[in-house]
Amino acid sequence: MSDIPRDISHDQHAVRRQKLADLRAAGTDPFRANFRTTHFSGEALKAHVEGQENAVTVAVAGRLVVIRDMGKSQFVKILDQQGQIQLYVKKDVIGDDAYVAFKKFDLGDIIGVKGTLFKTKTGEVTVRVEQLLLLAKALRPLPEKWHGLSDPEQVYRQRYLDVIVNPESRARLMLRSRIVSHMRRFLETRQFIEVETPILEATAGGAAARPFVTHHNALGVDFFLRIATELRLKRMLVGGFDRVFEIGRIFRNEGVSRRHNPEFTMLEVYEAYSDYRGMMALIRDLLTTLCRDVLGTDEIKHAASGQMINFGGEWREAKYKDLVRAETGDPQWFERSKAGKVAAAEKLGLQVHPGWEDFEVTNEIFSKRIEPNLVQPTFVTHLPRELCPLAKLTPDDPTTLDVFELCIGGMEIAPAYSEQNDPDAQRAMFERQAGEEKQNIDEDFLLALEHGMPPAGGMGVGIDRLCILLTGAESIRDVILFPQLRPS
């Protein structure tokens, strides 16, 4: 290879390129196709029988992450899906030629080995290697071995490196998979049906958010990326799918922050012949079984406050208006004029936009002063009717809704409604909300409602935020494999 300079010892990429070229020149395939493993690392560790050395044979494969070279023998470790396992490679076991070849392996290479299990004198179950193969040559070096990768930009852009060298990242992201998996099992055992609804929509409804726009060439029309799955899932209620859910990617064309990624994952679940009270029981069961079965504890440390969040005890229930009255110290808050509310909010140190409606001023107090302090699981019920146009009014108080917002760890985790199924009431709400922009009303959804939707409870669960909470992460980026960044 004439394009490789003579002294390349300082350039790890060039050194590895040279090794690759040497392997090929010697007729070895550095990217071998087939190696059959018998065990993952964790399974192999369990397969060792106490007191019986070299009795069990295993074939394991993974990335070389530790090399401790002692001349004619080496202890090395490989990493696979289940973690690390130590290998003992001995010259007089594998033979001179194989040992020479093995010495050329680099940290980061992916290898497969076959051998027997034994316990070292320090008590670590280890594979005594009899055969080994290079399965994939790594041409780039791994990050440093005990500080790992800490540059946040590289952690997010090259997540594959982060999860190789940072065990806590690996564990956190694997925990997310188990959380989602638990949700599916939980709902399926309660006879909920998982469905998939369109991401490209002609009208983006079901929430108040700015959508992404894209274009379909063949049809010659613009589409929106969905901002919620709500209106599609309700159509399925009309169609007789009485218990449905979707775990789906939602897209909102808004800011990026510690709590916001432009695409995020939401569970939406709808149950016919239930209501917001039924949803309370459902989410409580879901979260307590999640804690018990996945985390193995019903107490989780809340990073921001240092408090322990207790999922096992009583869950507080409080009316939105009562919380606002208590926070403002004003029993007559909802009877005050808008000017009075604005003055009081500003006195609390909040910035109030001139164009805001009455309820928006109040809600600013809720989201800035009340919600962040709801650390223990709290159902905030009976929100003002202006806040959710898709829910039923409270029968004995037409200014509020039969809804709750479950807040935990100072975050809104799950809103739930007694779903509006009166097509005329729903149209009136849409029209009030749309104002001049009547073309944004989802007429097809209203048509579906006119066919009759069973009374139902419905709920959305922000999975990313739930994962922040349950994994103790500081940012949404830590629970999303590839968070959105500006292209580099």
Place this chain on the structure above:
RNA sequence: GGGUCGAUAGCUCAAUGGUAGAGCAGCGUCCUUUUAAGUCGUUGGUUCUGGGUUCGAAUCCCAGUCGACCCA
């Protein structure tokens, strides 16, 4: 969008405006039960980019790129 902070070897980090260093990794040596293995030696830099100030800039100034945090 605004403010604050940051970017130096593959990685983690040092360096009063005065010769850019360390650990790990790499390269070469010794070592057949190591645990951040040890040992001896050693290579490696467009200091994010572009301007400016200065006898002299990683360092000071301006602009930009990317990121983090806070605010909107």
